[in-house]
Amino acid sequence: MPRKAPMKLRISAELKYSLEAPTDALVQVEAAATLQQTIVSERLDAGETTYLSRISSEDSIGTRVWLSCAESLSVRYESEVEIERPAVDLQSLNAEPVHRLPHEAVRYLMASRFCPSDEFQSFVAAEFSQVQGGACIAEMAEWIGSRFIYSPGASGPQTTALDTFVQRRGICRDFAHVLISLARAKAIPARMVSCYAPDVDPQDFHAVAEVWLDGGWHLVDPTDMAKPQETAVIGVGRDAADIAFLTTYGWATLQNQQVWVNRA
Structure with a gap:
């Protein structure tokens, strides 16, 4: 072809x-x-x-x-x-056992300033215990997208994933923080990505998540505004503090x- x-x-x-x-x-x-x-x-x-x-x-x-x-x-x-960057079906990707994760992925298992993933472990165990790997990430992203309201001005520079989880509203950084926290609570490495994408509305610097599955990083946008194959990455980090x-x-x-x- x-x-x-x-x-x-x-x-x-x-x-x-x-x-x-x-x-x-x-x-x-x-x-x-x-x-x-x-x-x-x-x-x-x-x-x-x-x-x-x-x-x-x-x-x-x-x-x-x-x-x-x-x-x-x-x-x-x-x-x-x-x-x-090809479009990848998350459902087909597997999570690696934690003890086999490489150095580059391990640091993104840990809780960070805006992503207190340890606070989400009980919720993740109750809500997502029956699904694994990429299928779990896809379900988490869908859960956020269907329950949270994209609301510019609803959050500030100090808003954490836990704040957003309670308020159920925010902007791209907030949606990404929640997905990253849920993924880490499931023992799937996840990091924050700053990027540009053509369908972001209102147009601005954008933030998405990236998860480690099947030995590589894969972009996921819980706002559903940025497709991986149309996303220009600027930088990565533990959370918004690293990608400002x-x-x-x-x-x-x-x-x-x-x-x-x-x-x-």
Whole structure:
């Protein structure tokens, strides 16, 4: 059979913040170059800075950019990305026994700041005891999608998966936090992924989960807005604290933030 052409996305992102004083900032907005996605072209304009350097992101997936800015922070990112990530039927994937998990997956079994998975063990044992592996992850994602309300403004930067579980509303980061917590409580490694996807509504930086099944990582979006084969990964981490698109070490006030993602 002929090889399927890769999905192409055109991505633009713009961040503008005013600063009270000279401030250091860590920016993570560039799509990652991986085996499943190729950066055809990209440009990052960081405006006026006194310092700029790149460092590797978590698990060496993607990059972070250190910036030092005086009065304002202004970042413009543009890229074209080709994605060759096949759609996979989660139902067909098996979970590995915990004692056979490799080093790269073990750390994502542990509870983290926004994903207190140990608090979900009793619930998972009661609700998902009869289903295993990828079928369990698919059922968990469906459970979240059918019971939670996607509600911008309903959560804040300190909202944990437990908060969201109680409130039953939030945004993409909250949905992903809950799925990650449920998966870890089931002894399936799960991590957070920042990404771009064309059908996110309202369009913005997006967050999904990634689970370790059958010896590899597989994207899962409990909001059902991002398909794995149309998702451009930016970076990964334990939870939202590791994948933030912007972390400032000083006071910053939002002036403008926009993201555009289109199929090329």
